[in-house]
Amino acid sequence: MNTRTASAAGLTLWVWLWKLTRIVWASPYSLLGVLVGGVGLLSGGHVRLSGGVLEFYGGFTRWFVQHLPTGAHTLGVTWGHVILGQSAQALEYAAEHERVHVRQFELWGPLMGPAYLSASLYVWLRGGHAYLDNPFEIAAYRKAP
Numbered sequence: 001m002n003t004r005t006a007s008a009a010g011l012t013l014w015v016w017l018w019k020l021t022r023i024v025w026a027s028p029y030s031l032l033g034v035l036v037g038g039v040g041l042l043s044g045g046h047v048r049l050s051g052g053v054l055e056f057y058g059g060f061t062r063w064f065v066q067h068l069p070t071g072a073h074t075l076g077v078t079w080g081h082v083i084l085g086q087s088a089q090a091l092e093y094a095a096e097h098e099r100v101h102v103r104q105f106e107l108w109g110p111l112m113g114p115a116y117l118s119a120s121l122y123v124w125l126r127g128g129h130a131y132l133d134n135p136f137e138i139a140a141y142r143k144a145p
Helices: 003-042 059-066 088-125 135-143
Strands: 046-050 053-057 076-079 082-085
Touching: 003 046, 003 053, 003 059, 003 076, 003 082, 003 088, 046 088, 053 059, 053 088, 059 082, 076 088, 082 088, 088 135
Parallel strands: 053 082
Antiparallel strands: 046 053, 076 082
């Protein structure tokens, strides 16, 4: 093995370890998403792996997403490395937006829930819209619809 090959192998190992660290950091929320998605599978839903993210849709998952506080027109919600959607088409449409949230979970990990809710509360107390004016959502809507 020459020096260039050894350097490339070392870099690949560090990239893999960094990715694994981000997955573990976001895993408490991913586990919750898998639980909801698992119930969705048992009730006729579906799952697919897309870009390292599990996407559940249909069945109970569809019902769950429709009954979130954001309303029946919500296409999907992200928890860690899991995206829960109403349908395959909804996941396609919201993919870029939800991927921004995946990156946010990788950054914030277990702190994402409290940070998101605190941001919503702060915005709402100042007279803004708790969802649309939330900085996490603003960042995701900048990337996609």
